[in-house]
Amino acid sequence: MVFRKYSIGLLLLDLLLLSAGYLLVTFTSINLRFNEIVMLTLSFSVLILLSLYVFSRGLKKEPEGQTMHILVAVSVKMLLEMVLALIWFFIAKKTFTSSILLFFVLYLAFSLYSIILMLNTLRTKSL
Numbered sequence: 001m002v003f004r005k006y007s008i009g010l011l012l013l014d015l016l017l018l019s020a021g022y023l024l025v026t027f028t029s030i031n032l033r034f035n036e037i038v039m040l041t042l043s044f045s046v047l048i049l050l051s052l053y054v055f056s057r058g059l060k061k062e063p064e065g066q067t068m069h070i071l072v073a074v075s076v077k078m079l080l081e082m083v084l085a086l087i088w089f090f091i092a093k094k095t096f097t098s099s100i101l102l103f104f105v106l107y108l109a110f111s112l113y114s115i116i117l118m119l120n121t122l123r124t125k126s127l
Contacts, residue, residue, distance in 0.1 A: 003056040006117060007049065013113055014045050017106065032098045040102060043084055044110040051077035055118060070118070077114065081107065 021037035024030060051073045058069020088094050088103055 002059060002121075003053060006052045006056060009117070010045060010048060010052070010113070013109070014041055017041050017109060030098050031096060032102060036094070036099065037102065040088070040106055044081075044106050047077060047080045047084065048110050048114050050080070051114060052117070055121075059121070070122075073118075081111075 018038065018041055021041070022034055025032055025034045025037070054069055054073040054076060058066045058073065061069060085103065085107075088099075094100075094103070
């Protein structure tokens with residue numbers, strides 16, 4: 001039930017970011033393609049969804065298990081985002097200024113979403 005709520009919020013964030021990206025690409029002369037925005041947004045969404053799944057599973061455990069699940073969720077998120085950065089910058093060679101800004105803006109948006117969601121959940125639940 002909690003994971004479904006997280007997934008719906010993530011879907012709404014995806015739709016907001018994709019529509020803003022489409023408007024940005026359509027009405028400005030930024031050297032960026034819409035399929036790059038879609039690919040990066042979906043990649044971050046999958047990473048955050050995986051992290052939130054581990055986090056929501058930990059909410060059903062005892063306090064010791066909750067702490068370990070939260071630590072694993074944050075660690076997996078960080079590790080997979082580093083792998084995504086490695087793929088994006090070094091393998092796909094997306095080193096233009098617009099691609100770098102796109103990556104870090106989406107990284108910031110998804111990281112803030114997951115951190116705020118986790119903190120709000122933990123505020124009502126003690127470990």
